[in-house]
Amino acid sequence: MAKTRERRCTRCGGQGGWRGWPGWTCYRCAGTGIDPTPEIVRTPEEEAKLAKRRQQYHDRKLRKAEEQLESNLNAHEGLREAFETAYAEGNDHCLTGFATDIMSKARRFDLTEKQAEAFIEHIDKRIQTHREREEARVPAPEGRVNIEGKIATARVEYNHYGSTVKILLIDDRGFKVWVTLPSKIMDAEIGDRVMMTVTLTPTDDDPTFAIGKRPTKGEIV
Numbered sequence: 001m002a003k004t005r006e007r008r009c010t011r012c013g014g015q016g017g018w019r020g021w022p023g024w025t026c027y028r029c030a031g032t033g034i035d036p037t038p039e040i041v042r043t044p045e046e047e048a049k050l051a052k053r054r055q056q057y058h059d060r061k062l063r064k065a066e067e068q069l070e071s072n073l074n075a076h077e078g079l080r081e082a083f084e085t086a087y088a089e090g091n092d093h094c095l096t097g098f099a100t101d102i103m104s105k106a107r108r109f110d111l112t113e114k115q116a117e118a119f120i121e122h123i124d125k126r127i128q129t130h131r132e133r134e135e136a137r138v139p140a141p142e143g144r145v146n147i148e149g150k151i152a153t154a155r156v157e158y159n160h161y162g163s164t165v166k167i168l169l170i171d172d173r174g175f176k177v178w179v180t181l182p183s184k185i186m187d188a189e190i191g192d193r194v195m196m197t198v199t200l201t202p203t204d205d206d207p208t209f210a211i212g213k214r215p216t217k218g219e220i221v
C-alpha cells in the first residue's frame, strides 16, 4: 500500500474559504484547508509496479478488442474484405463517419447482420463512386481561365506573412485545381460552389490536376 501525504485543499488552496462564496467556508475541506483526498506518495518500486499493471491492463484490452474484431470478421461473409478495402492505401474516401463508427464497434461487441451488411454496402458504394469520379476526369486547361465548381477540401497554410487558405476545387468540367482561396470569399466552406479566374498549370504526373495562380474575381455561387 502506497503512503499518502496531506495536501492543501485543491478548491480553496488551503485558505478554508473565500470571500466570494456564500458563508465564506469551502465545501470541499469544510474550512479546514486540508484536502479530503491526500496525495499518494509512491516509492520507485511501487511506481514501476503500477506502470506494469497499467500496461497489462492495456494489453489485455487490446487483445480483447482484436479477438472481438476477429470474431466479427469470421461471422459475417464479406466483412473481412470490406475492412481490408477500407484500410487499403489510397482508400481514405472509404473512411467516412459511418464506416469508422462500425469499425470501432466491431472491436467492442458483436455486430448484427444488418450492421455488417450496411458496412459492406457502404464500402462498395464509396469505391464505385470514387472510380466513376476518377474516370470522369479530363485534362485541365492551361493559362488564364475561369473555373467553377465545388470545394472538395481545404487547408490553412502558414507563412511569414500570416496564413492563407488553400482549396481543392473540383471544376464542373472534370479537372481539379489546387489554389488559394481569394480573400473576397474567405467565408466559403467545403462543399460550397465557387467561381474565380486563375492561371492554370497542369501538374506533370497528373494532367487532370492543375495548380492555380493569381486567383481573382472570387465569388460564391
Ligand SMILES: [Zn+2]
Pocket (backbone or CB within 6 Å): 009, 010, 011, 012, 013, 014, 015, 016, 017, 026, 027, 028, 029, 030, 031, 032, 033, 034
Ligand atoms: Zn477548501
